[in-house]
Structure formats: C-alpha cells, structure tokens
Amino acid sequence: MKPSRFHLSLALIFAALVVIAWSVRNDQGETVLSVADLPDLPAGLAPPPMVDVTVPDSFSNAEAMGERAFNAYCAACHGTNAAGQDGMAPPLVHPIYRPGHHADEAFQIAVRNGVRAHHWRFGNMPPIEGLTRADVTTIIAYIRALQRANGID
Template identity: 55%
Template sequence: MRTVQLLFILLGVAGLAYWFTMGGDSQVAQVPAEPTSAIVEITIPETLSDNARVGKVAFEAKCSVCHGADAVGHTDVAPPLVHKIYEPSHHADESFQRAVSLGVRQHHWPFGNMPPVEGLTRGDVTMIIAYVRELQRANGIN
C-alpha cells in the first residue's frame, strides 16, 4: 500500500513539474510586430445587433491585434475565432470569459499560451462574445 501511495506522489510531483515547465513565458503567444495573413476567410453579416456593435469596438481595441480583424486569426500568432472549434457547443460563452480573465494554455492550435487580457470587464467580454457569435452564425457556425 505504501508503494502505491509513493508512486502517486511521485507521479503528482512529475506532473506539476511538467505543468510548470511547459507553462513558461516562452510559450506565450506574441503580439505581431506587423500585420500577418488571415487564417480563414469569412462572410461579414450585413447587420449586427446593438450588443455585437459594442462588442466589435471592444474586439477591435483589445483582441484584433492577435486574433485579426473580424476574428479571422493571424498566421503564427493566434487562431481565428470564426472556426468550428469555437462553436458554442464546444466553447461556451464562459470559455471566452475565462480565457480573457485567466488566459489559456495552448491546446487546439500551435500558437502558444494566451495571456489574460487586462482592461476588460465581464460585461465587455459579453459584448465581444455577442460579436463573435454573430460572425460565427453568419458563417454557418452555430
């Protein structure tokens, strides 16, 4: 029994060491020095709701430098948010809230970790989500 406990402790310590090693700043996605190419092409909706229009302004101010204008991504920088991976059934709205407030470890894309985004309230992110979701719907992502 003691051997099993020791094994679990060692595995836990090894796991934490791996997590801290792989979570270093060297893996944080970098803001592009110059504009890069979009990862996806999208259709822009003809109209946006009031919330999405507010969200678009906030997105352009805080998110577009990495995720591209209209959330199309930036090659070698950050993924497109108008993508099937981010459909509501896979990444619910709270996933976006947590990404902004806590950051995200690299998992779907090879861009590195996303750091937390400062200067946005939950209300701001709710408006950004409205904008992204309307872009997604306009492109068949529901």
C-alpha cells in the same frame, strides 16, 4: 527570400519578441502586458488572415459594442473579424469555437485567466487586462454573430 516570406519572417520575429517581453515582465512580478502595449504592425508585416470571414450586413447594439471592444483588445492577435493571423493567434470564426464546444463562459475564463495552448500551436494566451465581464459578453455576442454568418452554430 521572397518579399512575402521576408515580411512573414519579420512578423514572426516581432511576435516572438512580444512574447519574450511579456514573459520577462510577468516573471518579474510586474504588470502583465496588455494589448494596448503592443505596437501596431505596418500593414505589409501583418500576418495574413487564416480564414475568410463573411461579415453580417448589420449587428445588434450589443454586437456592435462587441466589435469595437474586439478591435481594441483582440484583433491585434486574433485578426480582423476574428479571422486569426497565421503565426499569431487562431481564428475564432472556426468550428472549434462553436457554442457546443466552447461555451460563452470559456471565452470569459480565457480573457480573465489566459489559456494554455490546446487546440492550436500558437502558444499560451495571456490574460487580457482592462476588460470587464460585460465587455467580454459583448465581444462574445460579436464573435457569435460572425460565427452564425459563416454557418457555425
């Protein structure tokens, strides 16, 4: 097996174990797994980004706050700069997530309630614990800035 396929295989196994652990904990009525519970993958095992993302030269204050919150709560699955991670979670810098198709409230609902898989084959997204509506609003501002910088309006 090539080293790159080996690393991808390990990353996929790790992702499956995280999903199984979340399911078991959730079925037992215990606290839902939070992103903070996920261990960092070694750089060589992290799945590759799914899209190339152009990052704006600067962000507004709200967008910069959103970038920090995104990195803390979302990047473990959705990747650096919301570029997605093959086998983990989709890119949010993608025409599917443009404002005309996924309004800002869709992101709020996804974080609060989780999302049943419908556009991609990554499985369901669990609710994300520890984020307020205001936090998610800044994350949305960051994602929208990235989308605009990549021609997604």
